[in-house]
Amino acid sequence: MSGKAGPGTNPASGTPAGGTAVQRVWEACSTALSWMTILPFAGAREYNRQVGGRAMAALPLAGVVIGAISALAALAFHRTPLVAAAVALVVSELLTRFMHVDAVADVADALGSYAKPEKAREILRDSHSGAFAVAAVALIYIVIFASFASALSVPGPAEWTVFFSLWAGRVAGLVPATTTFDPLSESGFGGLIIGTVHWWWIGVWWAVLSAASLPVCGPWIAVSSAFSLASVYVLSRHMSSRFDGLNGDCVGACVLLGTVITAAMSCALVAL
Secondary structure, eight states, rough: GGGOOOOOOSSSSSOOSSHHHHHHHHHHHHHHHHHHSEEEEEOOSSSHHHHHHHHHHHHHHHHHHHHHHHHHHHHTTTHHHHHHHHHHHHHHHHTTTHHHHEEEEEEEEHHHHHHHHHHHHHHHHHHOOOOOHHHHHHHHHHHHHHHHHHHHSSSSOOOHHHHHHHHHHHHHHGGBBBBTSOSSSSSHHHHHHHBBBOHHHHHHHHHHHHHHHHHHHHHHHHHHHHHHHHHHHHHHHHHHHHTTTTTTHHHHHHHHHHHHHHHHHHHHHHHH
């Protein structure tokens, strides 16, 4: 993710907040979509923590876009649920350049090492994937595919489960960037975003997600996404303790964890 977020040094203050409120909102939305998708949106011209915080506030918007496109792709294959689930998963990953999967791999290797913080941070930065990375990615894909396939096998507008799960994952991705946590380094992508998100932003996004999903999915998305937020918070606390801070990979890992928990739990609750 950091490759689309400008230079490695990100000062705590930089470009003033000039421009109208509409311009600042558009900059936040376009920057979030530029960072988190392959779609041709232009990000901010200069990067600092103020810009990073605005972009993170708009992060769930990327989930809305990715979820909508993936759900439409699944809808095109609705007569074959397994194919539809596979297509939805492939499309969602292509739209993000597999960046969150890469994050899961890095975090899994670092946590699985049981190394002290300094060594764990080295493993986190290592571009090579070990056994923990491969296993974690495989398990994530298996559960997401199975959840999508299960949802799409049920008569009705099951594509909504795909849409809302991918949206919920991006809401969960805000948790490790909250003011509760500190960045591993003042430079790089993590230095731009970790510690910039206010908890009430997450509350607002969760409320919007819950209200939008209630008419078509009942209460299950709201319940599942709330549980995913709690789970991601526990993981974020653990990563912060193990690494002495968080970085962009930690955010990416939480995005996928939030997605998989919401998708799997909502399917399980519907089946009760």
